[in-house]
Amino acid sequence: MADDPFENMLAQMDRAEEYADVDHGIFERLKHPERTLKVTLPVELDSGDVEVFEGYRCQFDSARGPFKGGVRFHPTVSQREVEALAGWMTWKTALVDLPYGGAKGGVICEPKDLTQNDLESLTRRYTEGIRRMIGPETDVPAPDMNTNPQTMAWMMDTYSMYEGHSVPQVVTGKPLEIGGTPGRVEATGRGVSIVTERLFEYLDRDLSDATVAIQGFGNVGSNAARLLDESGARIVATSDVSGAAYDPDGLDVGALAAHVSAGGLIEEYVAGDLRASPDDRRAADGGTRWDDPDAIGNDELLTLDVDVLIPAAVEGVITADNVDDLRASAIVEAANGPTTVAADEVLTERDVQVVPDILANAGGVIVSYLEWVQNAQEFSWPLETVNAELERRIGTAFDQTIDQYDENGLPDLRTAAYTLALERTASAHEYRGLFP
Template sequence: MTDDPFENMLAQMDRAEEYADVDHGIFERLKHPERTLKVTLPVELESGEVEVFEGYRCQFDSARGPFKGGVRFHPSVTQREVEALAGWMTWKTALVDLPYGGAKGGVICEPKELTDRDLERLTRRYTEGIRRMIGPEVDVPAPDMNTNPQTMAWMMDTYSMYEGYSVPQVVTGKPLEIGGTPGRVEATGRGVSLVTERLFEYLDRDLSDATIAIQGFGNVGSNAARLLDEAGANVVATSDVSGAAYDPDGLDVAALGAHVDAGGLVEEYVAGDLKGSADRSRWDDPDAITNAELLTLDVDVLIPAAVEGVITADNVDDLRASAIVEAANGPTTVAADEALTERDVQVVPDILANAGGVIVSYLEWVQNAQEFSWPLETVNAELERRIGDAFDKTIEQYDTKDLPDLRTAAYTLALERTAKAHEYRGLFP
């Protein structure tokens, strides 16, 4: 199976086509992004050197509404990856029934090697490069890997300077002080936690007895770990780029979270070198394991929350988790998917499991358009309602149509909704 994420997405679509009520001509249209822009970004760094970066913005499908999707800063960014992520965002927004199409952006860079001033200049230059493509009714970016509310603030300010007035709704995931919404930062992790709870209810199992391994302890993984820990689950392993920590009795998620928030790494936590306000009272000498070993732990739930393509034909036979909840985008290749389906391992697909972020981004966008704000309780309740409804409809599709797996069920819903929008709108000219 190819490592190309775009080919992986197309293969997932093809698996669902035979079950989806979609005209083949429209289905073929859905395989192609509407447009992809490549931008060249010369930036004068704080060191005085000028470095030329490359960036992309892909707008995949606008049949259901304005484009929506994050912007990532990472050395591995490619045009094909950005196009795949834009496609996945299209199916995600359709599945959770938001009035959006899908988009994605990325800049090839190593953020760890750039100062805050460098990142600001790079962000502003990238925003200028894509600003003719974006806008509150056209394309609304959001944070993704290695970007955050500060990044969105710079993007909003740059766009607003060209417009001549403040346009907060041009991006979501902003700081609260300039139009952000409470609950946005933890929204994706909260959605992962909610979907995991719903999965256990569907399987008639008790989450309080569950062991969970989470690959990745960034924004999504750490918030999912915290919320699942609070729900009574036993988070026994997690990881970052430095390595993984494993304790069969359960990790001290609160202490690890405080350590990472203070700039610490998982390998330091394993060694007992806790930073910031991390409380050592529950720290219990976890074992150091690799990211690869984490994937093969004998746990009830594996949550890949890092990058795409980590569960493949090469390692799927070694996986022992009873269920997988995809917090990352595209973590499972189609070949691995087929093997997991044969073994009756339930996989909650990324387009459902990690949809919490775009749901709350939508709520932020609506609030900005109305020049009104909602309290955290309202935002969280609406997130739970929308992602719960999408989970229920996916399960209904899976059960009533006797589909092979939950991913196929989710894709049939998303493809049918997007195709129906194309049918109503027709083909111009």
């Protein structure tokens, strides 16, 4: 099951069915994506070679509104993964009460092996391939793994060229200069930070000086680390593809983020090539924190004895094989689908609170919605308005999930979140009926 994210998503739905007030016939409909497109993408690379890539776009459910979901560039992209991610987006947008359905896209590639020109050509070719599926009222892509505001700019430009005029609202996560919104880049990490703080309030525990391990130090993990560090938590470990850094006294998040944003790897950071001296860092922090971090393995990071574990990398990392070794007292899922159902059952038995992905990482789609609304109005909002609306919406969803969990005696927060999302989506289907 860990190898098939779609089966994992279906199993999560099945766990919630007995608690959700959903007609079984509609529930069965909710298990199937509306459509999935596979596209073949021949691209002439800077090297002069022509390489043929494969891409996908899955539109899972549109009962609540236009499809919404990211586009990822990664070697492991598959049709099943894209369909699972589109399903999770459906439940996520319903849980945080956005007028969207769920979608997801992806291209099988290794971005590190492609030049900037190669990436632009691939993005434009992919956009042309899915162009008939997307649109501001139909399906609105956004950034995901290994894609960014520049990718969205290329997608918007390609779509706009075919339309004959600029259509900024066809994608979200764009640069500010062409209709992006302040706060979008850090939105997912900010949402993770907010729900972590809310979880500690709910558990009546102090986040100040709580220990946090974050698997993955990309856009989501790094922003969550920075904001939680500012809240007083101690980020004791984080990782990337090269390895993990661990310091029980707390990592220097700012120095690590600067190193990574300059293109460095955590493995190099731990080796000490580009770090400030320990004396400089202690002086900057009043002499209280940050010895040199130790190098540990990515697998070891997951099993550290910490207050919060935040998986912020890929799906399927907490499984039946390693769940017995996990010692975190709470888990906040910044990645999509990081925990298998088999592992979930063990965590529930052990009373480890897990804030599910469809709640924890919803900050990105919330701010994408705010960007889409601003584009439709041709009016921009200041960062303070965006961040306040993000906190209000994700906070409301957190409170509703907690109420569902407490008042109905549900086994865990994931089941509570799924019952809300499934009921809202099913209700939309009931009102709309079947066509023809």
